[in-house]
Amino acid sequence: MDRDRVRRYLAARLPTATNIEISRLERTGGGASRETWLVDAEWTDDGAHRVHPLIIRRDPTASVLESDRRTEFEVLRAARQLSVPVPRMYWLEQDPQWLDRPFMVMERLPGVAPPVVLPQTEPESTRQTIADEFATYLTRIHRADWRHLGLEFLGVPASGEAAARTQVEWWEREYQRQKLEERPVLAVALHWLQTHLPATPDTVLVHADYRVGNVLYDAGHITAILDWEMAHLGDPMEDLAWAVLPFWTSGGLCQGLQPHDDMIATYERAGGCRVDLDRLFFYEILGAVKMAVISLTGVKSFCDGRNHDPVLALVGYMVPRLEAALIEQLRI
């Protein structure tokens, strides 16, 4: 990746633009599933010369998630219609001639991403505002008319237990594919999930990685909701359970925002789907398994030598912590 290659790509995509320059190209530390590059591109079009802040998300050689980039691109495009802050998507490029691997180019919105949870140093008013917006935007995602948005391509689960079964089978397969050794806690948890599948009354658009670490915020407000690569149609409890996982809890506050029960109450108050605590518990177990399997995927790509980023080795050290929660919750 270098400035000249990015400039040549933009020139090919913007045939009427002139004076194209790349004044900034910098890889950020985040984005364990795809490389994230900050780009400031300038060009003249219609007589005006402007700076365009962009993000390039490029496929890595291997990562913690081996997800479909087209899904993320199309869902983000559709999500622009939902009154939730998401970046404008410009191009999805599959041809490796430009930057060696497939990538997508999107608008760069203002704001910073918290490392994992909202920092404790933020004022209480910011914490409350972001907690309300976090719930409101999740509600809008869940209330989306996904047929109208053309999202059937995500796969419409049959009624009943199909949504839960699809997810459990997916993560079971991934566990079998990615594990380097047998992990009895995860195996027992997967068996528990297979034998406790809940029926889903409402099929909704599920973000599937909805957490503060995947939002940007600026001046006390959420400015972007990112990382839609696992989005699918399923049970709204899946997103809520993911948001209240103990793994993202700091100082008793889920996501650094609110205690567990308050976060659920805020979601319901914002107009979210009715919360069913049994289904929520099922998806909390699934969430811990899913997070563990995502970590194992990163470890495997590091151990196989497909990606040398030491972060991928380090994420494996989270797994026993996730398993500790499973031992407690399932009384193993």
Place this chain on the structure above:
Amino acid sequence: MQPGATELLNGIKGIIFNTLMPELQTEQARQQALYSCILLDHLSARWEIEVPHLQEEHTELRALLTQAVAVTNDARVRDALNGAGDAVAAPGALAAANERMRRLIPALSRELPTERSAAVLELDAAIRAYIRNQHRRDQTVVQIGGLAW
């Protein structure tokens, strides 16, 4: 005298940290060097406990599978026990033997006889105890050296 594994790992960490890191130009590269040092620090500490953990698990798995054969008469379990070797094997062989035995645990847990005799209940408790103990060993490993998850 030659440097031991711990001294070598610490030496490599020192080279990365003191010599290479100041020369690195990008934040991404500095971050990767720092994480590499954390991993080396961890590996150096882990060196001391790796083999005792493998031996402890081996002994526990052998006892558990012996108990399981008595209750279930399962041929897979008997075969695994016959091929398990002993707890003084080289670390690689020990890890492989443990993995072969460990792979049976999920199936044993799922396929416990439905008849809840005292022997079945004891086996169920022993499986759970092994799972918790193995998790405790894993927890110990991830909490040493430069890691603080």
